[in-house]
Amino acid sequence: MSGIFGALPPQGEDQIIRLMGQFRADPRPDKVDLGVGVYRNAQGVTPVMRAVQTAEQQLLQSQNTKAYTALAGEQAFRDAMADLVLGPAQDPARLASVATVGGTGAVFMALRLVTMARPDAQVWVSDPTWPNHIPITQHVGLGLKTYRYFDAESRAIDAAAMLADLSQVRPGDVVLLHGCCHNPTGANPQPSDWQALATLLATKGAVPLIDIAYQGFGDGLEADAAATRLIAQTCEEVLIAASCSKNFGVYRERAGVLMVMTPPQLRDTLQGTLTALNRLNYSFPPDHGARLVSMVLTDPALRADWQAELEDMRTGMLHLRETLARELRRLTGSDRFGFLAQHRGMFSRLGATPEQVEKLRADHGIYMVGDSRMNIAGLTKANVSQVAQAIAACNI
Structure with a gap:
């Protein structure tokens, strides 16, 4: 042919x-x-x-241009999402971020960042995991390993097996975690499991990649963010891919954000690299859904x-x-x-x-x-x- x-x-x-x-x-x-x-x-x-619909009506009345915004996405959106996900665990001196094309785009951008920084890194994913995690990892050319997670008999997680498998990670390996509401199993670690996991990853020098797509769907907004905040405070380097599709219902608007926690001396380099990745992949990220989310999160009545x-x-x-x-x-x-x-x-x-x-x-x-x-x-x-x-x- x-x-x-x-x-x-x-x-x-x-x-x-x-x-x-x-x-x-x-x-x-x-x-x-x-x-x-x-x-x-x-x-x-x-x-x-309701709040999204109200914000959209307000935006329709007030918006007077559809010109490009910023390569990294609007700062108001990124700040609002950092406050929502990280809360008191956020440290502006350590935080770099970009708006992305949904949560999937955030995962993809996180793994592209890893290929630039550590192309020999292995990405560890739970068995099972969201079906798109593995193809994206393979697509960007990173090595893949799985760790035991779900016990088919009890329908709960097997924390001992998970920790045993992850004790084999190397410094610089990436461990992909579901921040809450594990997809596809619905089974989640207990707080003590999260603490043991955070300590293990910090000791090993591994980099957690937290995919948090369902904040607010599990035990509540604050409780669902607790594991992500714990890991952000425990580990030196952390990748966080957050989606607005589910908890704001803006599926088709593709609003997401990638946040990177890093030592303060590397923060500016990370921010520049993330912005450059946005430019290479799609120039400016979508704004409509992100703007609605930031409007909701920063208006007390809408929130x-x-x-x-x-x-x-x-x-x-x-x-x-x-x-x-x-x-x-x-x-x-x-x-x-x-x-x-x-x-x-x-x-x-x-x-x-x-x-x-x-x-x-x-x-x-x-x-x-x-x-x-x-x-x-x-x-x-x-x-x-x-x-x-x-x-x-x-x-x-």
Whole structure:
């Protein structure tokens, strides 16, 4: 075949995109989508949050230009996100940051930064992890290792195994951590586990890369940031990729930020490097979503309304978790699904085989990812009993 593109290998189909297509084509009126990883309310809608909508109306009235902003993104957005994520752990003398194209862009930029600074670094990711972590690591050309994380029997993390594996990291290796609400399992370390992990990484001279995409969806805004803040105060160098997609509901606006904690004498070099990376990748980062986020976070009334709605979303998901666990206990006479009430965030891994996942889809119209990751936000008060009955009927 002639031409430069003839040698390109075909790319595998994304399983979640394929699942979305199957769901849309399914004519059953009672089908349930627990696969796609977006928040949905009781009406099955991913809403525009009240405070975001108000901020957008204010912006429409006041904005008089669409000219470029800053290569690193607006300082107000970066400062507001540093305050939200790091709180009292932030140290301006150590902090460099850039606005990015969503949380995914922040992860990509963090790993590109690592390739510039330490191309022989190994990136350690949890087993399992968010499906995009591994391809991005491989795409930028860094080595990859996994560490044990999730115990399939207890549906909780195996902290001892995690720490044992990470005791093998080398100085300068990158350890990718989920700041809260682990995706895909929903299982999270206890505070004592986080403390042991922070101490281990600092002692080893490893660099934590914290992907925090669900702050406010687990135990609350402050509690969900506690592990990130602990590590930022414990380790000399820390990478933090934060997303605004979920907790502000601005998925399509692609608002994210990469923050780097570094020794003060390196801060200016890091800031210049991050800004240069933005310039190389897309020049100026998207501004609309970032500006809405900074408006919400810096206006007391908007922030209060946003936090109230976010808390309603969080407690609603917790209630759905508890309801599903309780209904499964009633139907199966077993407590083996009690982990659903203990997990946090949008996801839990149910523990079904691929064959059982397919049976749920084919026989009951219940859609979830093949590894049995289910999106709790796809449940509603109206369908939770139906889902529980389907899970029990499939003998999971």
